[in-house]
Structures are given as C-alpha cells and as structure tokens.
Amino acid sequence: MKIDRRNVDIPGTVYARMDMSIGEDESEVRMIQGAKIFVYDVEVCKSRTVSSGCSTIEINDWRHA
Amino acid sequence: MLPNGYTFLNPEDNDEAAAKLADRYIRVGSDKELEAVIGTDDERPEVVGALFTSYTKEAFSFDIVVRHDHRRKGLARALVRVAIDQFEDVRDAFDKDFHMEVDVVNQDMERLLKSMGFEVDKRVGKDHVQMTMESAVMQALHEMTRTQKKQAKKIFRPTQAFQSGFQAVASKGVPSFEEVWEEVKSSDSVNNILEHLAWDERQKSQFEYETDKDPEEFQEWLLENAVKEEVENRYEDVVYFIDHEMDGEDCWRAVGIPKNVDPAKHEDLGIYWSNKEDGSDEYWGSHRNTIPASTR
Numbered sequence: 001m002k003i004d005r006r007n008v009d010i011p012g013t014v015y016a017r018m019d020m021s022i023g024e025d026e027s028e029v030r031m032i033q034g035a036k037i038f039v040y041d042v043e044v045c046k047s048r049t050v051s052s053g054c055s056t057i058e059i060n061d062w063r064h065a
Numbered sequence: 066m067l068p069n070g071y072t073f074l075n076p077e078d079n080d081e082a083a084a085k086l087a088d089r090y091i092r093v094g095s096d097k098e099l100e101a102v103i104g105t106d107d108e109r110p111e112v113v114g115a116l117f118t119s120y121t122k123e124a125f126s127f128d129i130v131v132r133h134d135h136r137r138k139g140l141a142r143a144l145v146r147v148a149i150d151q152f153e154d155v156r157d158a159f160d161k162d163f164h165m166e167v168d169v170v171n172q173d174m175e176r177l178l179k180s181m182g183f184e185v186d187k188r189v190g191k192d193h194v195q196m197t198m199e200s201a202v203m204q205a206l207h208e209m210t211r212t213q214k215k216q217a218k219k220i221f222r223p224t225q226a227f228q229s230g231f232q233a234v235a236s237k238g239v240p241s242f243e244e245v246w247e248e249v250k251s252s253d254s255v256n257n258i259l260e261h262l263a264w265d266e267r268q269k270s271q272f273e274y275e276t277d278k279d280p281e282e283f284q285e286w287l288l289e290n291a292v293k294e295e296v297e298n299r300y301e302d303v304v305y306f307i308d309h310e311m312d313g314e315d316c317w318r319a320v321g322i323p324k325n326v327d328p329a330k331h332e333d334l335g336i337y338w339s340n341k342e343d344g345s346d347e348y349w350g351s352h353r354n355t356i357p358a359s360t361r
Contacts, residue, residue, distance in 0.1 A: 003314045003340065010307060011240050012336075017303040018245060018296065029316055031336040044328045057329045065336045 007035035007065065031065035039063045068139045068305050071113070072106040079104065083115035087130045091170060093117045097128060101147045103140050116144040118151055122159055124197075125152045126166045129174070139301040141177055142294075149181075156200055161275065165198045180290055180297075199276060239307055242300050249296050250289075314340045 012030035031037065039061060045054040067073065076083070079102045087093045097117035104110035113135040118127045127148040131140045152165050166186070169175050170193050175185070183196040269280040318338045322331055 001316050001338075003311050003316050003338075005307070005312050008307075008311070009336065010238055013307065014240055014245065014300070014303050015248070017306075018249065018299055027339045027341040029311065029314075029338045029340050031338055033336055035336075037334065039334070042328045042331075059329065063332055063334050065334060065338075 001037045001039055003029055007031050007037060033065060035065040036062050037065055067103065067143050068301055070106050070305070070309065071103050071135075071138075071140065072110065074102040074104040074110060074112065076100065076102050079112050082112035086112055086115055086132060087117065087128070090130050090133075091128055093128050093130075094119065094126075097126070100127075100151060101144060103131075103143065114140040114144055116147055118148060120152075120155060123162070124164050124166045125155065126168075128168065136173070138305065139298065141174060142181070142298075145178065145181055161200055163200055167196050169194050169196055180293060182290065239304055242297060245300055246293060246296060249292075311340070315342075316340050317342050 009030040009032045013028060016026070016028040016030055039059040041059050042057045043054050044057060076099045080099050083099050083102050084093075094117075097119040099115060100118045101116040102112055103114035104112050113132040115130050116127060117129075118125065120126065125148075129141055129144045129148070131144070148165070156163055165183070167178065167183070169178065172192055175192075175194055175196070178196050179185075181198075183198045185194045186197045187195040189195060272278070272280045316338045317340075318335065320331075320335060322328060
C-alpha cells in the first residue's frame with residue numbers, strides 16, 4: 001500500500017522510531033487500528049526461512065489495518 | 066551528520082552567499098573565516114546555514130547562522146559539532162585555559178548550546194549572552210558521549226509500558242520533543258545507561274582539579290545531556306520523515322497466517338507496517354502452521 005498520513009498513528013510511529021536498538025532498522029509506520037488501506041499485492045511463501053517458492057497474488061483492493 | 070535534504074557545500078564556492086546570509090541575522094567579526102556551509106540538497110542548492118570561526122591563544126570563537134525557515138531541523142547543532150571538531154584539532158597547541166566562546170543572540174541557540182555543555186559566561190542583554198566551554202569539559206563530554214553511544218545501542222529500548230502509553234495517546238499530530246524526552250527520561254533505559262557508565266578515580270580527580278566541579282554531579286548532568294542529544298537527533302530525523310517523506314511512500318509488512326486462511330482474502334492486516342521492504346521480520350511469527358505473506 002502507499003502511505004496516507006490520515007491512516008497513520010503519528011505518535012505511535014514517532015515513539016516506535018525512537019527505539020535506539022531497532023527503530024532505524026525496522027522503519028516502522030504504525031497504522032491506526034481499523035484504518036482502511038489499499039493493498040496492491042501479497043507475496044506468499046511456503047517457508048519463512050527459504051525465499052524460493054514464493055508467488056505474488058494481485059489484490060488491488062481495500063483491507064483493514 | 067545532517068538531516069535529510071541538506072548537504073555541506075564547499076565554503077570557497079559559497080562565501081558570498083554565506084556572507085549575505087550572515088548579514089541578515091548576525092554580526093560576524095572581521096577576524097572570522099568561513100569554515101562550513103550547509104545548503105539544500107538539490108540541483109540548485111541554496112545556502113541556508115554557515116559557521117564562521119577564529120582563534121587566538123586564549124580562545125576559539127565561532128558564529129553560527131541558520132536561515133529562519135530552516136531552523137529547528139538540526140542544522141545549528143551540526144554546525145556546532147563542526148566547530149567543536151575544529152576546536153579539538155587545535156586545542157593541544159594551547160594551554161589548559163584555552164576554551165571555546167560564542168556570542169549568542171537568540172534563546173533557542175542558548176538552549177541548544179547549554180544542552181551541548183556550554184555555560185553562560187556573561188549576560189549582555191535579554192537575548193544576548195556570551196557563552197563558553199572549558200577544554201576539560203569538552204574533553205569529558207566527548208569521552209562520555211562516545212561511551213554512552215555504545216551503551217545506548219545495547220541498552221536503550223522503550224519499556225512495554227512506555228510503548229503502550231503511546232497507543233493510549235495515539236491520535237493527532239507529532240508529539241513535541243519535550244513530550245518525547247519526558248517519556249524517554251522516565252524509562253528504565255536511561256537509568257540503565259547511567260548505571261553502566263562510570264569514571265575511574267583518576268578521571269574524577271583530574272576533572273575536579275581542572276574545573277572545580279563535582280565530578281559525580283557533573284557526570285550525571287553530562288550523561289543526561291549526551292542521552293538527550295542522541296534522542297533529539299533521532300527525533301529530528303523522525304519528524305522530517307513524517308513531514309516530508311512519508312506520504313505516498315510504499316509500505317510493507319510480513320505476517321504469518323494459518324495454512325487454512327486464503328492470503329488473498331485475509332482481511333485484517335494489522336497496524337505494524339514498514340516503509341522498507343525488508344524492514345521487519347514476520348510479526349509475532351512464532352505461530353505454528355503458518356505461512357509468511359509479505360504484503361504491499
């Protein structure tokens with residue numbers, strides 16, 4: 001999805017990124033619970049450790065955070 | 066380090082623009098030379114900040130100017146750091162009374178310099194002060210900052226209560242730095258940092274001898290300032306991202322879902338997203354029988 005600031009929990013995002021250990025690595029953007037978000041696609045993998053065997057499913061539809 | 070959107074420019078190529086900028090806001094002594102210039106990081110950069118320095122055998126002095134519409138973005142702090150680096154380069158050539166001094170004509174700058182270890186030497190007018198930093202304080206500040214930074218990377222993590230507190234106030238805009246700092250200060254992380262750092266007896270004695278300051282109190286003050294500087298830098302980066310870069314950015318998250326759930330129809334995708342494709346591991350990904358799905 002593309003970020004729309006109206007859906008973003010701005011204080012939550014600020015504080016998440018203040019975490020010195022992981023804040024910069026994770027680059028978190030925290031959404032407001034239940035916000036409507038437009039999803040482009042989902043990449044589905046059979047294993048969480050091996051990236052092969054993944055397929056991309058087009059979504060192009062609205063979901064919820 | 067400069068915030069996103071800015072870059073250091075070659076002083077030799079930008080001396081006229083820097084002088085013009087300085088003329089708008091401050092009076093730079095004729096003995097001072099242009100040391101550093103900050104410009105916007107684009108094809109036709111505009112000069113928005115400058116540092117002028119000079120030194121005698123008694124003191125290293127500097128003037129800083131930042132264009133009014135580019136203030137509160139960390140540019141002045143970056144220029145002070147350049148001044149401190151230059152002071153450190155020449156300090157060993159002088160005796161121990163050699164110090165930094167600066168004429169300050171606005172209260173924001175006075176606050177910034179205090180947070181970096183400067184003290185008011187003389188108040189000339191309501192918004193006009195002369196500030197100094199002793200060489201020994203400078204040395205201590207830098208030693209502690211380096212150590213603190215190493216420690217901070219290991220120790221500084223918001224507590225669970227700290228994070229859930231934010232969700233409770235989640236709503237409108239960017240919290241002020243003061244609000245963020247109050248929360249960070251009261252977290253266990255800062256106390257852990259303070260406990261983990263200690264000067265040895267020789268360092269304490271030497272510091273007391275050179276400055277007449279109580280080393281214990283000073284160390285605490287110093288650490289709080291060093292931590293605050295780290296937090297403030299990060300805060301400025303985050304606010305810049307939210308104000309200038311976030312809208313319209315692609316965003317991802319990785320989730321683990323049970324095998325019997327169709328990822329194409331999975332409805333609730335959660336609140337923890339990242340603007341980096343590989344920014345996050347699968348969230349709470351320890352459930353058994355799940356498949357990871359990276360969602361964009």
